[in-house]
Amino acid sequence: MSGRTFVIGDVHGCLAELDELLALIGRGHRLVFLGDLMDRGPDPVGVVRRVRELRAECVMGNHDEKHVRWGRHEARARGDARGLLRTLHQGDRA
Numbered sequence: 001m002s003g004r005t006f007v008i009g010d011v012h013g014c015l016a017e018l019d020e021l022l023a024l025i026g027r028g029h030r031l032v033f034l035g036d037l038m039d040r041g042p043d044p045v046g047v048v049r050r051v052r053e054l055r056a057e058c059v060m061g062n063h064d065e066k067h068v069r070w071g072r073h074e075a076r077a078r079g080d081a082r083g084l085l086r087t088l089h090q091g092d093r094a
Contacts, residue, residue, distance in 0.1 A: 013044035033056055039066075
């Protein structure tokens with residue numbers, strides 16, 4: 001991959017601001033997200049989708065990990081061992 005490497009952290013669900021930043025950066029660069037895609041902002045699902053669409057590198061932050069723990073808890077509460085994976089995949093279609 002040509003171009004530069006941009007390291008982005010703590011997006012916290014702010015899709016509009018992330019899209020503004022991506023427009024400034026342009027295409028053809030390596031993107032590395034340092035976690036905390038979720039929480040606080042108005043569109044955390046949109047942020048996760050955008051990062052996945054970009055096929056960017058990403059590490060899980062503490063806010064992201066909290067949501068994964070919650071999903072696992074909910075799956076266990078329903079007695080559904082595969083519930084977390086199903087929930088995440090359904091989220092891709094919403």
